[in-house]
Amino acid sequence: MWPLENVFSTIVETHNSLPTYTQVILLMAEGLKWMQCPVCKESIYWEVPKDSLKDVKRFPVPVVVKHKDHYLVCYLDSHFQLADTEIAIAGVEGKEKK
Numbered sequence: 001m002w003p004l005e006n007v008f009s010t011i012v013e014t015h016n017s018l019p020t021y022t023q024v025i026l027l028m029a030e031g032l033k034w035m036q037c038p039v040c041k042e043s044i045y046w047e048v049p050k051d052s053l054k055d056v057k058r059f060p061v062p063v064v065v066k067h068k069d070h071y072l073v074c075y076l077d078s079h080f081q082l083a084d085t086e087i088a089i090a091g092v093e094g095k096e097k098k
């Protein structure tokens with residue numbers, strides 16, 4: 001279920017040391033989603049927006065994930081599991097008429 005090797009390698013890269021048991025458990029408990037970025041193939045993680053999910057009535061629900069200069073649309077099911085991932089072809093800003 002959890003790609004533990006991702007948790008470990010990220011902590012090692014970030015802190016330059018082996019993670020403690022506590023660090024791994026904390027990361028997993030925080031509701032972080034791990035995945036391979038379908039654009040640049042790097043291992044990435046993002047935080048499940050738990051507050052925003054409280055009032056959701058219909059699933060799956062899309063979450064826009066920005067990674068570097070590209071955008072992904074990740075769909076979460078009612079168990080907050082990753083149901084699907086799409087790559088946005090562009091990230092553009094909506095502007096209102098003045």
Ligand SMILES: [Zn+2]
Pocket residue numbers: 037038039040041042067068070
């Ligand atoms: Zn990427």
